[in-house]
Amino acid sequence: MSCEIIKNDILSLLAGELTxxxxxxxxxxxxxxxxxxxxxxxxxxxxMNMDRWEIxxxxxxxxxxxxxxxxDELAGAHVPWWSxxxxxxxxxxxxxxxxxxxxxxxxxxxxxxxxxxxxxxLKSAFFAYFPKGLIYFLLGLLYGMVxxxxxxxxxxxxxxxxxLFKGLGIGAIFAAFLIPFFIVQCPQFEAGLIFxxxxxxxxxxxxxxxxxLYLLSKMRTEAS
Amino acid sequence: xxxKFQKSDEELMLNVQKGDMAAFEVLxxxxxxxxxxxxxxxxxxxxxxxxxxxxxxxxxxxxxxxFRKDSRFSTYLFIIGRNLCLDTLKSWEKRHVFTSQxxxxxxxxxxxxxxxxxxxxxxxxxxIQNAIQSLPPDxxxxxxxxxxxxxxxxxxxxxxxSTPAAVKQKAYRAMLSLKQKLKNLDK
Numbered sequence: 001m002s003c004e005i006i007k008n009d010i011l012s013l014l015a016g017e018l019t020x021x022x023x024x025x026x027x028x029x030x031x032x033x034x035x036x037x038x039x040x041x042x043x044x045x046x047x048m049n050m051d052r053w054e055i056x057x058x059x060x061x062x063x064x065x066x067x068x069x070x071x072d073e074l075a076g077a078h079v080p081w082w083s084x085x086x087x088x089x090x091x092x093x094x095x096x097x098x099x100x101x102x103x104x105x106x107x108x109x110x111x112x113x114x115x116x117x118x119x120x121x122l123k124s125a126f127f128a129y130f131p132k133g134l135i136y137f138l139l140g141l142l143y144g145m146v147x148x149x150x151x152x153x154x155x156x157x158x159x160x161x162x163x164l165f166k167g168l169g170i171g172a173i174f175a176a177f178l179i180p181f182f183i184v185q186c187p188q189f190e191a192g193l194i195f196x197x198x199x200x201x202x203x204x205x206x207x208x209x210x211x212x213l214y215l216l217s218k219m220r221t222e223a224s
Numbered sequence: 225x226x227x228k229f230q231k232s233d234e235e236l237m238l239n240v241q242k243g244d245m246a247a248f249e250v251l252x253x254x255x256x257x258x259x260x261x262x263x264x265x266x267x268x269x270x271x272x273x274x275x276x277x278x279x280x281x282x283x284x285x286x287x288x289x290x291f292r293k294d295s296r297f298s299t300y301l302f303i304i305g306r307n308l309c310l311d312t313l314k315s316w317e318k319r320h321v322f323t324s325q326x327x328x329x330x331x332x333x334x335x336x337x338x339x340x341x342x343x344x345x346x347x348x349x350x351x352i353q354n355a356i357q358s359l360p361p362d363x364x365x366x367x368x369x370x371x372x373x374x375x376x377x378x379x380x381x382x383x384x385x386s387t388p389a390a391v392k393q394k395a396y397r398a399m400l401s402l403k404q405k406l407k408n409l410d411k
Binding site: 007008009010011012015017042043045046047049050052053054055057058059062063065066067069070071073074075 | 240243244245248249252256257260261264265273274277278281282285286348349352353356370371372376377389392393395396399400402403406
């Protein structure tokens with residue numbers, strides 16, 4: 001490291017701005033170069049002498065005036081209700097939920113899910129224990145809960161404030177996107193059962209979104 | 225309120241944008257001393273410096289929506305303060321003549337020290353003050369910012385609209401000049 005370069009960084013060293021490697025390189029040069037060491041010592045003395053120019057703090061009346069003005073200014077700060085909603089959390093999670101749902105749909109479409117329900121239900125042993133509607137509801141619940149929960153875990157950002165509210169929001173948006181799509185895709189099946197499955201999806205989405213974000217925020221709060 | 229002390233300046237400022245008075249007070253308490261020290265050393269008149277300090281925070285409030293979350297708050301605040309200093313000095317130069325070379329800066333008085341010690345420190349403080357004030361304005365500004373504001377050279381460069389390398393060079397030249405002027409101080 002040349003002396004010219006060192007001279008530019010002497011003040012950074014005095015101000016405590018040099019990082020680990022830069023700091024080490026600077027100290028190594030100063031150990032080896034007596035000229036730079038002398039200059040450093042003289043500038044350090046000057047730097048310390050500058051502390052002798054002391055100044056009082058401002059009068060307390062300043063703070064009082066500023067706070068009074070702040071009260072007026074901030075009281076009138078109109079914040080639209082939607083700007084407090086974490087758009088990035090909603091956007092990310094809904095995108096994520098839709099993405100997962102599309103992947104699940106491509107692998108295992110809605111009509112195949114309902115066919116599976118029908119197959120399970122037709123097995124008399126199964127049917128003996130579980131009413132048809134409940135099976136549809138539970139499958140809808142899983143279908144609503146799983147993608148939103150995974151999406152919430154993967155994509156949730158700042159969720160320390162109002163996780164329940166945010167969870168309800170993202171669950172509702174997810175359900176609002178998916179239900180029409182779901183109904184349109186399955187016209188050939190019994191309307192009542194489709195309705196029950198849709199209810200299951202809504203319930204799963206709301207509870208999955210709420211539960212996931214709430215648990216995540218609790219875990220993060222405890223971790224910090 | 226305890227939680228607010230752990231938040232960064234930028235987080236607090238985002239809260240101020242939402243109308244959080246307590247966040248603003250934390251920011252005020254964090255920066256009022258540093259900012260005042262810079263302003264007072266810049267304008268050299270206490271009353272003027274207090275006015276500028278007050279106006280800086282009021283402008284910060286009025287323009288709170290302009291603060292972007294990827295900005296650095298300290299730099300943003302000092303830019304407002306510095307611009308106010310420059311504007312105020314320009315208008316003062318037009319309307320007034322500074323008849324006295326001595327400034328109106330008051331010194332801290334430590335009552336635990338004896339009168340001789342206080343006098344000695346007052347004199348030394350004045351010598352250093354005058355030495356710094358006699359530097360060229362651009363060097364003086366950069367030196368005051370680097371020593372008394374706690375800002376990084378990147379931040380100072382943004383405030384004075386220059387590059388970090390140029391700021392470091394100016395500060396270095398200022399220090400060399402100051403070293404010459406204060407040669408006899410410790411003798």
